[in-house]
Amino acid sequence: MPKSALSPPQAITLSADARLHLGFIDPNGSLGRAFGSVGLVIDGHGTRITARRAQRKGRIDGTSTQAQHERIEAYLARLHEALGVTQPVDIEVHETPRAHTGLGSGTQLALALGTAFARVTGHDLTTTDIARLLGRGARSGIGIHGFDHGGLIVDGGRSTAHSENATLPPLLARQRFPDAWRVLLIDDASREGLHGEAEKRGLASLAPFPAALAAHLSHLVLMRLLPAVAECDFEPFADAICDMQQTIGEYFAPAQGGVFASPAVAHALQAVAAEQKAGIGQTSWGPVGFAFVASAQQAERALATAQRAAPHASLSFSIVAARNHGATWRAACPRESGANAA
Structure with missing residues (x-):
């Protein structure tokens, strides 16, 4: 993956709001494209994390469950290996919605983490790159397109003819809500x-x-x-x-x-x-x-x-x-004297 020509920030805080999945169009793929989705990004129940370049072994703070902690560890390991990053990165979780409720928390956490990691390590990754790397968007593209654009989203599902080379469901429509x-x-x-x-x-x-x-x-x-x-x-x-x-x-x-x-x-x-x-x-x-x-x-x-x-x-x-824009990020304070700073 290419590295950004700009000097990366030492720490950033990234915020992404939840999405509502309003329904599939064709779960069976009767015309050669499976699922197809309609969804809306909402202004609430968000995911907010801070990523910081660290001097020693990277830390993960603020997770709500052991399962969430282990998921972040796995994502970080995959990112370090794929991008060839040797410097540790600290992750601080400020807020996430309750998992497995239909709000897309897993995708938002993966995309927020991947985007923040890429920015602080100086890599130029698209949201699609991150989703593919971290295994998100297997059926619906609503959370991924919503992360970038916000608003009401319709995606075109996945081709059933080329499932071995599956790509992100294409964005067909995006409207301001x-x-x-x-x-x-x-x-x-x-x-x-x-x-x-x-x-x-x-x-x-x-x-x-x-x-x-x-x-x-x-x-x-x-x-x-x-x-x-x-x-x-x-x-x-x-x-x-x-x-x-x-x-x-x-x-x-x-x-x-x-x-x-x-x-x-x-x-x-x-x-x-x-x-x-x-x-x-x-x-x-x-x-x-x-x-x-x-x-x-x-x-x-x-x-x-x-x-x-x-x-x-x-x-x-x-x-x-509704939230009519995508995820946002801002520069954050580096960690000082071992304390958490946001």
Whole structure:
């Protein structure tokens, strides 16, 4: 990988926000391209890390779980080897969302870490380079394109004819999401979405996705969802989200136990939709569910409704807007006298 001609900073802090995966278009690849995704980068539930060139053995601080610590160790080892970097790099984790909830935390952590590592070691890597190196984007390109661009993203899936040389799903559309619209998010801390081997088994257990449904979803995305966002027309957008989520949710229901992974989240979202216009669904395998509404005032109303309908201790609620730009970074303070500095 080429090295940057500019002098690299000694330390940088990089921030990347979460994404909602709003649905696949054709999981079966009936026309030769598998999956295809629609997603949105949101302004919240972010990942923020600092990378610093170190003098001694690199440290990893601030991880929330042992699994996260081990994942960062593995990413660092891969980066050091691939880029031929011998100088140690310290990583400090400031915040990350809860893993396996449908917010794309694994991809954002990998891309944030890889980007920060490349910058402090003077290497010129694209986000695609980093994703390939760290094994991200196996099915969806939403998290990767969202890291670069933000906004509403549609990707074109992967070619089934050249799976041995799989490339990142191409970016087909990127639209600025209306600033006024809001999203109510509901997480169920008692559950995790499918991941790892369980996810692979779940996908393998599903029947082929009917070509007629893929055609319906393609039509829905191209002629309803994208035009509604372009024209800031909330009602057809909400209808398109509900239609897409119901269609894809019914397909994945045998693997996750229902259209929603969490019955409590489903109950809360259905209560919101019964009271006001909303686009409801689940991001990826969940358990995080969402309700799109037309304004901040409507979001507060939706929040109150959801909390009354499902007062479960395991549920947490937040209101977010879209993020219409990609990840950001800034120079950070070098570590001084062994202390953590951000």
